[in-house]
Amino acid sequence: MSYWTKLALAISSALTLLVVALTTGGAGTALRAVGANAAVAAAAAPIDAQAGGDHTTAPGKGAIQITIGPTWTIQPWWKLTGEITATCGPFLHVPSGSDLATVTIKQHPDMASGATGGHATGSVFLRCDGAAHTYTVTAWAGGTFVPGTATAAAFAFAAGIDPVTFRFEFQTGQAGPQQVNIA
Structure with missing residues (x-):
């Protein structure tokens, strides 16, 4: 995805969240549901696992x-x-x-x-x-x-x-x- 596509997706998600929060009686419930979905999406995102050198706990700094x-x-x-x-x-x-x-x-x-x-x-x-x-x-x-x-x-x-x-x-x-x- 390009930078602009990601930006448009983030803005539309924020606006959708705002509309849902303002139009429903239970804004707290809506916010919790959106937050839970965002946490699941972030946890399921792929990670670039190419280590930069010697042993590290995650993709990171490489060898001393x-x-x-x-x-x-x-x-x-x-x-x-x-x-x-x-x-x-x-x-x-x-x-x-x-x-x-x-x-x-x-x-x-x-x-x-x-x-x-x-x-x-x-x-x-x-x-x-x-x-x-x-x-x-x-x-x-x-x-x-x-x-x-x-x-x-x-x-x-x-x-x-x-x-x-x-x-x-x-x-x-x-x-x-x-x-x-x-x-």
Whole structure:
């Protein structure tokens, strides 16, 4: 149906409702009947169910977009720091603490350099407003990291109320595994 056809149908329905309400003695009964029919029609309308990416509860926002920074820096006290960029939502602000990205970095043992290999994991809370945000992540290491290359992967989870449909939605996303530089 075109826009004008829909508009004409809506106007004629509103006028019919007004005429029925004014000409019958029981305007409340007429309004309830029309409202019930409108609710049934709305519930039976077809829904476009093409999801936009990863798993969501309904056609919605798709997957969380995550990018892992190319360089991670060795810090004192067994940790690495680096950046990720993530885009999620938008969701209405619900302080649940469930919007989270986790990064895992692995460096395989290198017998020539004497490195025993390392494994580091770090997490950061996400701001899910539909815009891309860059976060500094501190990943706590188990094992020794040396300058060189490593493999990194990230996973993110977010949940909240969609500001348009007011439905509770879930989003997930992942990046990697990919090679990163350890400096």
